[in-house]
Amino acid sequence: MSKYSMHLLVCGGTGCHAAESDAIVCNLRDELEAKVLTDKVQVIKTGCFGFCEKGPIVKVMPDNTFYVQVKPEDTQTIIDEHIIKGRKVTRLLFKDPSTKEAVSDSKHMDFYKKQMRIALRNCGFINPENIDEYIARDGYQALGKVLTEMTPDQVIREIKESGQRGRGGGGFSTGLKWELAKKSVSDEKYVVCNADEGDPGAFMDRSVLEGDPHSVLEAMAICGYCIGSSTGLIYIRAEYPLAIQRLKIAINQARENGLLGNNIFGTNFSFDISLKYGAGAFVCGEETALIHSMEGLRGEPTIKPPFPAESGYLGKPTNVNNVETFASIPAIILKGAKWYSSIGTEKSKGTKVFALAGKINNVGLIEVPMGTTLREVIFEIGGGIKNGKKFKGVQTGGPSGGCLTEKHLDTPIDFDNLIAAGSMMGSGAMIVLDEDDCMVSMAKFFLDFTVEESCGKCAPCRIGNKRLHELLGQICEGKGKIQDLDRLKNMSVVIKDTSLCGLGQSSPNPVLSMMENFRDEYLAHVTDKKCPAGQCKSLMKYIINAENCVGCTACARVCPVNAITGERKEVHLINQEICIKCGACYEKCKFDAIYIS
Amino acid sequence: MSSIKIELRKEDVDFIKETCSKFNNDSQELINVLHGCQEHFGYLPAEVQEVISEYLNVPVAKIYGVVTFYSFFTMIPKGKHPISICMGTACYVRGAEKVLEEFKKELGIKVGESTKDNKFSLSSLRCVGACGLAPVVLVGDKTYGRVAPDDVKGILKEYE
Incomplete structure (x- = not known):
């Protein structure tokens, strides 16, 4: 890399990729060729920078200039101005929303200031398709250290002392899990990486695999050494073609470099990794379901015990960890358990990656120390609520989690605090909701998901969630009764207590937490038949304000069911019996004469 | 079957x-x-x-x-240009449902169906991980970000 004096890093994560970052890479290379600069400046397509809201992102190194929302046609300016003349292109720099000033270095941006990157340490820095760049950033050193200087027990002790807990949602101690798998006696054991990121709104695993696949491969090999396994399997969603492609490249390069295969680092340890594809089933994130799916069966969970550490894939001891968990392991080995356990809260150590999405200004992927408050995450890093609206709640833990409100904003985020607040960490998705979101509709939306994704094996989850969904549907339509709120609650408790796996045990969480935190809103739906957020169609009425109506007939012409009557230049009227509440008239009216009641 | x-x-x-x-x-x-x-x-x-x-x-x-x-597998042939609307939470709260309604209206088909000439098929999926671009629509391999209901006609026109 030394021959180049400058590097142009272009984000190749999914969000930026979808926004034509490939064209930016091509244009930059063409431009450099035209200006005969290809031997001085290198263009690298990296993994995700995290700041998806402002993508596509181009970073110029070594001066750390961070260009946002770059378009393929901007590339000529970047080369001519920045690379040749040494002048930063101000119009492409990030503008601080409060000071309105351009910020050139990402270190000074609110989005990055409070972040601490361990799992994402290489994302956005290296070309994920080149193993040398990973090695240049201490890659595979942890594996070397483990194989040549440490016994499996020492490694497990180190991981246990670091206090790392599984990042997939369960929060089980990683070291303890490894220890259990090591203790199981068998001729064959398996290391499985759970990359079946099914939680809608979470994309951290995908970003790690796309931006730094080797960190996961290295950690799997370390795990294999500890538990006594020579076979690693990555179970990955088929919906992630880019991650699959980069993993395949990474595995091949690791093999070519002798970092996977036989006698790694000249020791007698051998380890290899292959891929298994998922096919779109949320329940396969549950480890027993995942194992069945890898065996070519329907992804239905089974009762634990036996735990996979005793009897997993093909009946052999199997250790399943999530992508983010694995990605942090090499850093823990190199920097030590003490360093890792100094970060975070008493019972939740280290950092956690969160996917910020929804009604928030800075959608993206962030990594912060455990113990950071929701307020810091949403209002400082996330830049607050979109369009100046009011914050209403944040759903953490995806469809299995709960919705936290204003009163939770100063709670330090960790595994236990989130559970105490009625939610959970889950995989780390945070969906921010504003005043326009209806909490009954949201609960129904999550149930819609759970009903569709329930595997159907156990009755509480299969039938119970469907009933919950029906009840919520009735409430949204204004057919709910006050007793329904108790029925929702009772049924939720039964489903949680009696379901077979994590999916059913957590599926009523959104309903329970939303009913608890937004009781008034539920009451308004059932007693007053009103939706305060104005989202539930059946409870809405479009009404024409006679004072503003000029009789232009635009609304009557656009109405698909002819519910609006009135002569030209006279006040119009909506027949509520016929109105289907499509909102077409509301959008068409230029005189603000139609309002929603 | x-x-x-x-x-x-x-x-x-x-x-x-x-x-x-x-x-x-x-x-x-x-x-x-x-x-x-x-x-x-x-x-x-x-x-x-x-x-x-x-x-x-x-x-x-x-x-x-x-x-x-598994939702990835289908027993119904997809259209020449399969349209998928992301209904992940991030896209949902940013109005994906209205976009889906507009596609249904324009094409005259429901989710899981194909048009008579088999040109388009419509499906909804859960999260493609491009939440920064929400709401997201995929037509074949092409991704459209920040789609509003008004954009639907224009998108379909590209494939005529």
Whole structure:
């Protein structure tokens, strides 16, 4: 890399990729060729920078200039101005929303200031398709250290002392899990990486695999050494073609470099990794379901015990960890358990990656120390609520989690605090909701998901969630009764207590937490038949304000069911019996004469 | 199993046979075999499942069970330009439902159906991980970000 004096890093994560970052890479290379600069400046397509809201992102190194929302046609300016003349292109720099000033270095941006990157340490820095760049950033050193200087027990002790807990949602101690798998006696054991990121709104695993696949491969090999396994399997969603492609490249390069295969680092340890594809089933994130799916069966969970550490894939001891968990392991080995356990809260150590999405200004992927408050995450890093609206709640833990409100904003985020607040960490998705979101509709939306994704094996989850969904549907339509709120609650408790796996045990969480935190809103739906957020169609009425109506007939012409009557230049009227509440008239009216009641 | 009846050509059967043998006719590789076949045929009709059953030595009922379990597999052929609307939470709260309604209205089909000329098919999916661009619509391999209901007509026009 030394021959180049400058590097142009272009984000190749999914969000930026979808926004034509490939064209930016091509244009930059063409431009450099035209200006005969290809031997001085290198263009690298990296993994995700995290700041998806402002993508596509181009970073110029070594001066750390961070260009946002770059378009393929901007590339000529970047080369001519920045690379040749040494002048930063101000119009492409990030503008601080409060000071309105351009910020050139990402270190000074609110989005990055409070972040601490361990799992994402290489994302956005290296070309994920080149193993040398990973090695240049201490890659595979942890594996070397483990194989040549440490016994499996020492490694497990180190991981246990670091206090790392599984990042997939369960929060089980990683070291303890490894220890259990090591203790199981068998001729064959398996290391499985759970990359079946099914939680809608979470994309951290995908970003790690796309931006730094080797960190996961290295950690799997370390795990294999500890538990006594020579076979690693990555179970990955088929919906992630880019991650699959980069993993395949990474595995091949690791093999070519002798970092996977036989006698790694000249020791007698051998380890290899292959891929298994998922096919779109949320329940396969549950480890027993995942194992069945890898065996070519329907992804239905089974009762634990036996735990996979005793009897997993093909009946052999199997250790399943999530992508983010694995990605942090090499850093823990190199920097030590003490360093890792100094970060975070008493019972939740280290950092956690969160996917910020929804009604928030800075959608993206962030990594912060455990113990950071929701307020810091949403209002400082996330830049607050979109369009100046009011914050209403944040759903953490995806469809299995709960919705936290204003009163939770100063709670330090960790595994236990989130559970105490009625939610959970889950995989780390945070969906921010504003005043326009209806909490009954949201609960129904999550149930819609759970009903569709329930595997159907156990009755509480299969039938119970469907009933919950029906009840919520009735409430949204204004057919709910006050007793329904108790029925929702009772049924939720039964489903949680009696379901077979994590999916059913957590599926009523959104309903329970939303009913608890937004009781008034539920009451308004059932007693007053009103939706305060104005989202539930059946409870809405479009009404024409006679004072503003000029009789232009635009609304009557656009109405698909002819519910609006009135002569030209006279006040119009909506027949509520016929109105289907499509909102077409509301959008068409230029005189603000139609309002929603 | 399905109302669509098709006749497999010899080369189709050969393809399935090859795919199975690529995975050593191992029944545990069923999902990988199904992925291979769906990529080739575009969908997994009953007839294809029957041939797989023969080579992997797995009852066809079991294969049907797997095909219907996973949302990625489909027994209905997709249109020439398959349209998928992301209904993940991030896209949902940013108005994906209205976009989906608009597609349904414009195409006159429901989710899971194809237009009569088989040009477009409509499906909803959960999170493509491009939440920064929400709401997201995929047409074939092309991603459209920040789609508003008003953009729908324009998107469809690109494929006329």
